Amino acid sequence: MGLTVDMKLYTKSVAVDKELHIMSTSRTHITLPEDVRADLDRLVEKRSRSRFIAEAVRKALLIARQKEALRQAAGAWKDKDHPELKRGAAAWVRKLRLESEARFEKQFRNR
Secondary structure, eight states, X not given: OOOOOOOOEEEEEEEETTEEEEEEEEOOOOOOOHHHHXXXXXHSOGGGXXXXXXXXXXXXXXXXXXXXXXXXXTTOOOGGGOGGGTTOHHHHHHHHHHHHHHHHHHHHTTO
16 A cells, blocks of 8 residues: 555745745645555654655656756757867867867976
């Protein structure tokens, strides 16, 4: 049997990091696999479950947004627009470092 929460809307004030933040919250009904619920019960204090689940969901949503951004950006990079990378990024970085070292040597050689 999964964890069940009633569907009711409410708002409350929550103290976070020694500052008062007003956070709108809502109740929702979720179903969890038994093993997940058992671990949640075992590892997270009862009064901290909502915060724990909210933080886990925030992290998962961040990853999902990043993946979506990568999917949307797919194909935006065109090799023809970056001929300096034709031999690969590592070769380009090596070239930049060598040029930088050469400028440094030239600048400070006669001091």
